[in-house]
Amino acid sequence: MDPLQFAYKAKRGVEDATLTLMELITHHRDQTVVVVVVVVVVVVVVVVVVVAVVVRVVVVVAAVYVT
Numbered sequence: 850m851d852p853l854q855f856a857y858k859a860k861r862g863v864e865d866a867t868l869t870l871m872e873l874i875t876h877h878r879d880q881t882v883v884v885v886v887v888v889v890v891v892v893v894v895v896v897v898v899v900v901a902v903v904v905r906v907v908v909v910v911a912a913v914y915v916t
Contacts, residue, residue: 853866853869870884870888
């Protein structure tokens with residue numbers, strides 16, 4: 850099993866994932882830029898998806914109230 854698959858391990862949470870990510874960043878300084886870029890890209894994608902969902906919900910709710 851992949852050691853980064855926290856979802857399938859008992860008593861593992863967001864803190865464990867965060868600490869593991871921080872450890873990867875600090876111990877692999879040559880790859881730090883790549884890791885940071887990947888993390889930033891993932892965060893941006895998540896934000897875009899959340900905003901898209903919120904906009905969709907607002908449009909649907911507005912359509913219900915208009916009709």
